[in-house]
Amino acid sequence: MTEHFPPDSEDHLMAHPDPPDPGADAPDAVAIVRSRRDPAAFAEIFHRHFAAIHGYAARRLGVDAADDIAAETFLTAFRKRGRFDPERGTVRPWLYGIATRLIGLHRRAESRRYRALARTPAEHTEDGHEDVIAARVTAGGVGADLGDALARLPRGDRDVLLLIALADLSYEEVGQALGLKTGTVASRLHRARRRLRESLGGVNPTLIIEETPA
Numbered sequence: 001m002t003e004h005f006p007p008d009s010e011d012h013l014m015a016h017p018d019p020p021d022p023g024a025d026a027p028d029a030v031a032i033v034r035s036r037r038d039p040a041a042f043a044e045i046f047h048r049h050f051a052a053i054h055g056y057a058a059r060r061l062g063v064d065a066a067d068d069i070a071a072e073t074f075l076t077a078f079r080k081r082g083r084f085d086p087e088r089g090t091v092r093p094w095l096y097g098i099a100t101r102l103i104g105l106h107r108r109a110e111s112r113r114y115r116a117l118a119r120t121p122a123e124h125t126e127d128g129h130e131d132v133i134a135a136r137v138t139a140g141g142v143g144a145d146l147g148d149a150l151a152r153l154p155r156g157d158r159d160v161l162l163l164i165a166l167a168d169l170s171y172e173e174v175g176q177a178l179g180l181k182t183g184t185v186a187s188r189l190h191r192a193r194r195r196l197r198e199s200l201g202g203v204n205p206t207l208i209i210e211e212t213p214a
Contacts, residue, residue, distance in 0.1 A: 028044075028091035032086070049095055057103060069103060073099040077095055077098055093173040097178055100177060104155060149195070149199035153195060161189060
């Protein structure tokens with residue numbers, strides 16, 4: 001992506017090779033509020049969370065697309081920092097929600113990626129999210145079918161499933177990320193697990209993702 005930050009704000013986000021020392025251990029919400037007066041303070045959010053957001057996007061779309069998704073996530077967060085309300089949740093699910101919505105714009109590419117990985121022998125798959133999830137499945141042969149099973153899930157169910165599996169968000173945090181009630185998160189996750197169970201030949205989906213909310 002070839003977008004550039006204005007000199008007094010967004011270019012400061014990428015300018016520091018190391019996280020800035022002043023206030024580096026301040027809570028995320030404090031950094032967001034401070035960045036409304038001092039845009040450079042947003043660099044703290046970038047340095048704390050960029051690697052995790054990039055990794056999440058890479059596991060869903062691949063490394064090449066993740067570069068753009070992660071960069072756009074933080075550009076969007078910077079522009080909307082004035083709307084962030086710490087009373088409604090923390091910064092982490094807020095960022096994952098932005099990233100998930102951006103990934104949703106590439107849902108066809110994501111489905112193609114799942115199906116391509118499903119056709120690829122396990123020893124030839126890249127170190128991606130299918131491996132992360134499939135590593136939790138002990139029944140032989142399930143990993144080969146997992147990509148296709150994920151591709152068949154409705155987007156909303158898949159988002160909930162992967163935010164819990166990959167981002168390690170709690171039910172409440174997934175709700176904050178996607179603007180859903182906790183009960184809706186639970187029902188979507190239950191439906192996704194049921195469909196995965198059916199697609200994977202009856203394998204217990206709790207072997208993929210723990211049943212208990214974080």
